[in-house]
Amino acid sequence: MSNGNSPEDERPIEDVSHDVSADVSEEARPSVGRALRQARIAAGSTVDDISAATRVRIAIVHAIEADDFTPCGGDVYARGHIRTLAKAVGLDPAELVAQFDAEHGGRPAPTPAAPLFEAERIRPERRGPNWTAAMVAAIVVVIGFVGFTFVKGGDDGGSEASVAEGSEPTAGGSVSSTAKPKDPADPKPDPTDSAIAAAPQDKVTVKVSASDGRSWISAKDHNGRLLFDGLLKQGDSKTFQDSEKVNLVLGDAGAVQLYVNGKKIEDDFRPGSVERLTYTKGDPQVG
Incomplete structure (x- = not known):
């Protein structure tokens, strides 16, 4: 025990x-x-x-x-x-x-980098519009337009090389809105015999040459349509044609020389005088 x-x-x-x-x-x-x-x-x-x-x-x-x-x-x-x-x-x-x-449950697990890079690699690339090509095309168009305008202006330039033609008479008396350019002619020398012979017989042709100074000129056809209204500088000339008659207003008649249907008008206009003239297909005559 x-x-x-x-x-x-x-x-x-x-x-x-x-x-x-x-x-x-x-x-x-x-x-x-x-x-x-x-x-x-x-x-x-x-x-x-x-x-x-x-x-x-x-x-x-x-x-x-x-x-x-x-x-x-x-x-x-x-x-x-x-x-x-x-x-x-x-x-x-x-x-x-x-x-x-x-x-608080610990830090969250980091996202694996590989899937992110894989997704970024297979994502299709978005392409925007090619603005450089568009700008180059626009510049080419502008240069071409400017060059065409320059060449066109050079071909049409020169007031002395054009003939202002009036409208053809119609049954209703309508007025044509177009002016047909004629072959260029040298305004300075007097018309030769060949030029006089070349004047059309079915039209009235009036040439105004500012030989002694400058003058304001207004020209209308038989329907009253304005063919020209402006200042003619010394040495310049304008030619007008119509099927019936040409009406002229000369601001300084003494500074100009007139040729009607290829013939020189010998009227002795005073310097500074204003003259209102009308010429038809017949012999030159002052209206």
């Missing part, structure tokens, strides 16, 4: 001091927000001081110190604010961010 303890009572007591101290340390460790608040107070700073130093809004500083990270707008922004505040109060930013990740 034994008066001592039973074998079960003599078993060694398990050493649980390590586990207890670990649990106590975990429970004693303050939260992220509380740790930031304690460090701020220990540093002698107010929330306003921390907000001014870190540019984190006062409301967000208060919320983080209360472990409310909703105003941060997401875990990414919350980690950034925690790092900033931790540096301002002298704590280790990495340790607090790791504690935050442990308390």
Whole structure:
């Protein structure tokens, strides 16, 4: 018979001091927000001081110190604010961010880079309009148009090389709206015998040459349609034709020389005089 303890009572007591101290340390460790608040107070700073130093809004500083990270707008922004505040109060930013990740489900897994690059590589390239080719084509068109206009203007230029022809008479007395250019003629020399013979017999041809000065001239056909109205410079000439008659107004009759149906008019007009004349298909006569 034994008066001592039973074998079960003599078993060694398990050493649980390590586990207890670990649990106590975990429970004693303050939260992220509380740790930031304690460090701020220990540093002698107010929330306003921390907000001014870190540019984190006062409301967000208060919320983080209360472990409310909703105003941060997401875990990414919350980690950034925690790092900033931790540096301002002298704590280790990495340790607090790791504690935050442990308390909020950890950092999200990174997206693999390979699928992103693969998707970017197979994405079809969008091509825009070829503006360079369009500009080159437009420039070529403009240059061609300018060259054509220049050549066309050179062919049609020269008032002395044109004949203003009146309208043909019709049964209804209608007036033709077109003027037919004739072969160019040199206005300076007097008409030769060949030029007189070439004057058409079925029309009246009147040539006005500003031989002694410049003069204002107006010419109309038998229907009253204006063939010319303007200043004739010295040395220039104009020729008018009509099927019936040509009406002239000379601003300075003494400065011009007239040729009607190939014949020179010998009228002695005074310099500066204004003359109103009419010539028909018959012999030259003043109307």
